[in-house]
Structure formats: structure tokens, C-alpha cells
Amino acid sequence: METKTQPLTEEASPMKKQRMSGSEAVMQSLLHEGANLVFGYPGGAIMPIYDALYQYQDKINHVLVRHEQGAVHAAQGFARVTGKVGLCMVTSGPGATNAVTGIADAMVDSTPMVVISGQVASPLLGTDAFQETDVVGITQPITKWNYQVKRAEEIPEAIAKAFYIARTGRPGPVLIDITKDAQFGMFDYEYKKVDKVRSYKPSSPVKKDKVAEAAQLINLSKKPLALVGQGVVLGGAEEELKVFLEKAGIPAAWTLLGLSAFPSDHELNVGMLGMHGNYGPNVKTNDSDLIIAIGMRFDDRVTGNVQKYAKNAKVVHLEIDPAEINKIIYADVPVVGDVKEALPMLTEMVAETDHKEWLQEFRACDKIEDQKIINEELHPTKAGMTMGEVVRRVTEVYNDDAIMVTDVGQHQMMASRYFKFKNTRSVVTSGGLGTMGFGLPAALGAQLGQPERPVCCFVGDGGFQMTIQELGTIFQTKAPVKIILLNNNFLGMVRQWQEMFFDRRYASTELVNPDFQMIAKGYGIAGELVDSRDNLDDAVKRMADHDGPFLLEVTVEKEGNVFPMVPTGASVAEVRLE
């Protein structure tokens, strides 16, 4: 493999080889990669690395989570708000298997992350040794790359390669499994930064002729619609996107993970796509004559029934991952490559125009959605509080500029629909995997990644209890995460489906919940329970003013539903308003 030497620190210059243990080499290698925050949990097979960490405490901040799943989600939250590679460390066996859910989540949501797992000593491999699992085999389909290190000498290159692969191209999680003997082994340490792997092509240069074809379609289009995904955020192409959209006057809709790449109040922003997205972008998808997909992958939650999707439109697909082209929706013009490179090329070739009448069609849809759904959600006439009104109070108190973290379920959709954004990298949510329990640890990671920004973590009473132990980590780190628990004493999204599609047979969706305020108190976290609308405003203000973590628990209507909704198997044009 070709590598370039790029010494970052004087004491570890490759000119001067230093004799050290594999464990210390892990620390040195992490510092070379600029990693100074790690979420983890110690255990037998990773103890040498933790022992080395003891001496590097002033350089590498280790956050002790309460469960390995929390470590991975926290690293994801950190990565999503900073754009850096998230880092976590777990021990072998159950430590590694507990990390699996988070790794799968990071894989499907393209989150750059490195997981270092301890492994039993290499002579014990394959013997069913204590706390041995085939973690490389288990995580193979859910990592971008993984590798087992069995000799100390391999550590610097394995870690360099891990960071390089995790952050380049379409990002993703990488797992490095290090046997205990490799952690103990002594060798002459030398760090070589990796900037090339023979068998790996992070992205292709954008082809000019494809851009020209795309520009031609755009210039001919009367009803273009841009679908914006996380690729824009991952590529850091927010500004390039804005310039492109404004010049070509194209209405833009957002996938769940593309939220916040573009200000909520921008006149070309027509809202969220998909199952619980806005009415306009769903219903207008089938009126559009040109879909311009930018860094998104046509998830089934976005497309609904693909046989009835965008039937009147040609499709231009800007995407870094060639495997996404034609995977779900056929692209008439694929533009493979980094959107940060492709968008300016496209901007140059498109005519300056606006599509005022077309944009007006979206605004007309907004009016319908306002009347049928949004007005009642934000200003309910019924006594019970809605999730939407709580979300809106919270976003307002932060002047629409907080980081929104969510768990998974009804509250996630409500937060995504009603929270507002001014700046990019302000959304942390589990999209592709839909991992309940993601929210709380991800919020901790996001807060540690962006200590100056407020972090609002919306959770439901179901998902909250899946990783509620991370309140302990929040308590220990004093991370001032604001937790907004939207409590309906139900697994709300499943209940909604039971109501709509299973004849109201509420099988195992009603929860008998503990006293969450008492739990928060036990963890030394301030909190408040709001069960009447009259107290909501003041409570939200008290939460925002509180210096430190806070649990705002709001009792919301027990059987509230999220609308609009594109039922499974239906076309996006058949989006239901009630």
C-alpha cells in the first residue's frame, strides 16, 4: 500500500522511531489523527489500551458511558455535528456485540466513525475463549471496513487506514479489532498517515459531459424539484447548494438527514419529503417534470411505492456512491462524484431563472396542510397538548438555532416537521436504521462535540427507556443536554399503525411508566413535569435558562397521530392528510 508520511507532532516524527507497546501506539496513532475524545467502556480484553489511556488523560478525553450501545451512539452524535470522525472503544465479546446496533446505524446513515474493540489474545482465537466473539465476522456487513490486528506492528497503519476510510468518500463506520497480545507487544513505533488505499476509490472526478446533460435537462424543465439529502452536509456543500438553487430558482425538498443543510425559512425550501413529510413535496413529486436528487438515496420512506414514483419526471442523480445510481430509481443522468465538486459545475451551466408559478403550487399545498394539519397541531383547540406545539415552543426559545437530536418514533417525525434551523449540522437523528434508544446518547455526543451550542434532545417514553442509563453519563460529564420527553405512555408510532391498519388492536404498545422526574433526580439532573398547556411556555424558558442538563417531561395527548402520512405501498401522491 502506498502511504505518505505526514508527521503531525514533533515527538512522534517518523524520523525518530520510538519503542513502545501496541497500546501506547494506539494512543499515539489517535493523536496523529486528531482524535481527542473517545466514548467507551473498559473490560478484560481492552485493559492494556485503557492502561495506556491513563497516561494520556490530559490529551485524550475518555467518556465512560453506561452501556456500549451508548458509546457508539454518542460517537455518532459527535460525528454528525462536528463532521469529524467519532471514536469509541469497547472490550471483546459482549462489549463488541453491544456496539453492533450503533455500528449498523452509522453504516446506513453514512456516519464517519472508528470503533476499537479489544479481542482475546491471538493464540486463543477460535477456541471459544472467555469473552471471545468473531466481531470481525459479525460486523463485516455493517462496517465500511474492518480489520483484526494481531501484531503490535500493525497498529499504526490499521488506525491510519481506519480513519482515512471512515472519513473519505461516502463516510461510514470502521472497526479495528486488536488482540490483547498485540496491545502488549513492544515494537518500534512509526506513524505513516494513509491517504491512499489501492483497492479503494473514495470518489470519482465529476464528468463534465454528465453535468452538461444535467444542466440541459434543468434548463428545459418547467417544474424541477430538488431532493436534498445528507450528501450535501457530508460534502460540506451547503453554500454550493444554495448558490445553485437560487440561480436556477428550483424548489428544494429535504430528506430526514438532509434537514438543516438549508435554512428552514428560505423561500425555496418547500419542506420535508417522505412518509411523514410535508404535503407539497410529496404530492408535487408526481407533477414534477425533473427530479434533481442531490446526495440522497431514494429510501423507501421517501419514495413510497416506486412503481408510482415521479412518473412524469426525468431524474438527475448527483451522488458520490456509484452503487446508489439506479439502485431504486433509474437516473436518466447520473452525475457521480462529490456534490461539492458537481454543484458549482452545474451552477455555471444552468440558466438564471425562477419558477414562480411552480413554487406557488407548493405554497398552495402548504395552505392546505396548514388548514388540515399544522394549525391544529401548533394551536390545538383540544385540551391535550400536542407534540408539535411543544417542539415549536422549544425551537422558538432557542431562536431556531439549536441542535435537534431525536430518538425514533412519533416525536422524531414531529420534531423534524416543526423544529426550525438556521445552520447546518443541526440535526442528529437515526434515519435508515430507525434505532430506538439512539437519542439520549447521541445528544450527549453532540453536546460534547459542540459545547457552545444548545442541544435539544426529543425523546418518547419508549425509546428513552432503551438507553435511559446514559443519564448517568450525562450526570458524570455535566453535559448540559436539554431532554424533552414527550410522554404519551404509548409506543406512539406503533400504536398509530395499529389504529390505522390493525383495527385499533393495541397489542403491547401501552406502557406503564416509572416516575421519570424521580429518576432524573436520582441522577442529579434537574427536571420539570408539564401536564397543562398553561405551564408550557414558562417551563420551556426555565429549561433553557437552566445551567446544566434538564429533563422537561411533557404529558402529551395519548392518542395523537402524525400526519400527513404516505401509507406503505401507496404512492407519494396519495399522501393522507387525515
Added chain:
Amino acid sequence: MKQEFTLSIYSENHVGLLNQITTIFTRRHINIESLTTSESAIPGIHKFTIVAFTSRDAMNKLIGQIEKRIDVIKAFVFTADEIIHQEVALYKVKTESLLNSNEIERLVRQYGARILEVTSEYTVIEKTGHKEETQELFDKLDNFGVQQFVRSGRIAVTKLNKELLSNYLRKLESEKSLLD
């Protein structure tokens, strides 16, 4: 419409690569008809030849997912008319059956097979060819009792003049020199 495809996959020679590739077939529920793997002409690079029946569309998606694996260098897909391919089959018959009539010897000549080894107990016959051919010989020989039969996976070369992988690697090298 389903058809036969032959894939040539080149990868780094790392532990677990076979698993990385086959799970992609498993996930899409595509059966592997035959699989051969060995070091390629380029030292350090491994080659997999895989035969599968599926649609062109499914194959394109499969190839995309395979190439996405970090340790896979390149994957090529061919239809039957684009390659010359071969399989080898071994047949073990009783030497007694060989001696009892001329028929087995006649079949060996007719099918261009050859006798690898003769002992007093058994005789091993080898035939290379396409699956239909090796199967046909098996059916004929089995009239005299085939004690053991084994057929290898497919190996194939393309009808193209150029060697696809070495071209690709050269291109990678030239891209690198542009960057340096």
C-alpha cells in the same frame, strides 16, 4: 429475464474476503452456481470467478455492492458469449468395468477425456469442458457405475484482447502520478 453471468472479481488477498463477497449474494438471495478462487496473475491480488443466474438489473446492483467493499479492487461481469470458460471433472470407476467391455474406453476417446490413474481397484478419468459436456459423460459412464464424481467451479478468460485488471491498475497508477 434471468440469464447466466460470470463474474471476475479481483481483490486484496485478505482473510475473510470470500465471506465479504458471498454475503452480498446471500443478502440479495442470488444463488452461487459455481465459485473458483485463486491468486491472479498479479502477485498479491486474488481472483474469484463466480457463476450466477439472475437478471441484468440485479447483477448490476450486485456488482455495485461488491465493488463498494474496500478490499475489492474491481469486479467485471460477463455473459457466456464474452468468455471462454472451462470446468474440470473427475470420475472414478471400477477398473473391472473398464476391462469388461470396450465401452468406457470408447467414451473416453469420444469425449476427449483422459485416464489419469489406473490401479487394480479403480480408474480415474478426467474431462475438461463445459458443464453440459462433463455431465453428459457422467450420465454415460454411470451406466457402468461411477463410484465418485466431482466437478470444479468455472474458470474463464475473456475474448477481449486487453487484460482488464492490468489496464485498471495502470490507470490507478497514472492517476496517482497526477496527484504526486
